[in-house]
Amino acid sequence: MSEPLLRVKDLTKAFPIRGGLLQRQVGSIHAVDGVDFQIDAGETLGLVGESGCGKSTTGRCVLRLIEPSSGEVTFDGKNVLALSGDEMRALRRDIQIIFQDPYASLNPRMTVAAIIGEALIIHGLAKTKQQFDERIAELLEIVGLKADHMSRYPHEFSGGQRQRIGIARALAVEPKLIVCDEPVSALDVSIQAQVINLLEDLQQRFAIAYLFIAHDLSVVEHISRRVAVMYLGRIVETAPSRALYAAPKHPYTEALLSAVPIPDPKVKRQRIRLAGEVPSPANPPSGCHFHTRCPIAEARCSQEAPKLKQSADGHWVACHLR
Numbered sequence: 221m222s223e224p225l226l227r228v229k230d231l232t233k234a235f236p237i238r239g240g241l242l243q244r245q246v247g248s249i250h251a252v253d254g255v256d257f258q259i260d261a262g263e264t265l266g267l268v269g270e271s272g273c274g275k276s277t278t279g280r281c282v283l284r285l286i287e288p289s290s291g292e293v294t295f296d297g298k299n300v301l302a303l304s305g306d307e308m309r310a311l312r313r314d315i316q317i318i319f320q321d322p323y324a325s326l327n328p329r330m331t332v333a334a335i336i337g338e339a340l341i342i343h344g345l346a347k348t349k350q351q352f353d354e355r356i357a358e359l360l361e362i363v364g365l366k367a368d369h370m371s372r373y374p375h376e377f378s379g380g381q382r383q384r385i386g387i388a389r390a391l392a393v394e395p396k397l398i399v400c401d402e403p404v405s406a407l408d409v410s411i412q413a414q415v416i417n418l419l420e421d422l423q424q425r426f427a428i429a430y431l432f433i434a435h436d437l438s439v440v441e442h443i444s445r446r447v448a449v450m451y452l453g454r455i456v457e458t459a460p461s462r463a464l465y466a467a468p469k470h471p472y473t474e475a476l477l478s479a480v481p482i483p484d485p486k487v488k489r490q491r492i493r494l495a496g497e498v499p500s501p502a503n504p505p506s507g508c509h510f511h512t513r514c515p516i517a518e519a520r521c522s523q524e525a526p527k528l529k530q531s532a533d534g535h536w537v538a539c540h541l542r
């Protein structure tokens with residue numbers, strides 16, 4: 221077995237909660253609570269869960285945009301959390317991120333060329349103005365925009381086009397992994413498929429791996445080889461896509477999946493409505509975090525946190541009852 225491109229082990233991130241006059245720490249938000257996953261070169265792992273379950277924090281910890289509280293992140297054999305500032309800057313060439321909001325993530329005062337080309341300059345990848353312009357033109361064409369868009373500003377583009385600019389910026393440094401943090405959630409449904417298709421084409425063409433974050437299972441179904449489902453800071457189920465969608469095992473995954481529309485009107489799926497809201501990660505439920513909303517929970521579930529165990533080939537579930 222060859223080493224995976226990215227291996228994340230027992231990752232945790234607790235944000236301090238401060239209060240009172242002196243802003244002392246009065247508690248912690250357990251945003252990520254012991255997460256394990258790996259991604260092979262050129263493959264996509266979908267990371268799915270409701271708002272606030274720790275998906276973005278997980279993705280940002282991989283790039284150290286947020287410093288993890290504990291755990292291990294290994295990329296290409298390197299211990300990412302032990303890298304010095306210079307080494308980390310070099311690694312930022314290999315790992316890029318695309319953000320959810322294509323309006324907030326592009327500096328409105330910079331031209332498209334400056335936005336896409338920033339990293340080319342930082343990493344010394346364009347020696348002359350001509351090389352720079354040629355590369356920007358090439359990148360714009362790769363993402364389906366026109367070379368003469370390079371001197372325009374972000375406000376001149378639609379949401380989908382802006383997201384393409386964000387993708388071109390990520391591609392500029394030829395990364396091996398892109399953390400896609402809900403890259404289509406802010407876009408019209410009709411545009412979402414185009415952007416996902418573009419990301420799939422780019423993966424084929426450049427063998428890029430994706431950590432693809434979404435809050436909806438339907439978004440990641442086709443693009444992901446494997447999917448991990450997160451609930452309150454923990455991965456509760458992970459499996460090859462086909463197995464997860466055909467036969468989900470965790471009651472939370474079942475509930476998420478029951479909300480996904482099926483294109484065939486003959487197939488009926490019963491909608492499972494979960495009781496209540498996601499509990500606060502500042503004060504997560506004991507035992508299995510999901511037990512307060514779980515339709516099949518038993519006494520044990522509130523006492524003991526279930527570990528992920530393998531049930532079928534590559535299908536892992538953290539549930540006492542499945």
Ligand SMILES: Nc1ncnc2c1ncn2[C@@H]1O[C@H](COP(=O)(O)OP(=O)(O)OP(=O)(O)O)[C@@H](O)[C@H]1O
Pocket residue numbers: 235236249250251269270271272273274275276277278435501
């Ligand atoms: N910088 C921060 N300081 C304090 N708390 C934070 C910070 N960033 C995130 N959190 C908290 O950590 C938890 C996980 O947040 P995170 O953004 O990772 O969730 P998410 O799954 O990406 O949600 P969404 O689907 O809304 O993007 C939330 O309770 C959030 O409020």
Ligand SMILES: [Mg+2]
Pocket residue numbers: 275276277401
């Ligand atoms: Mg998020």
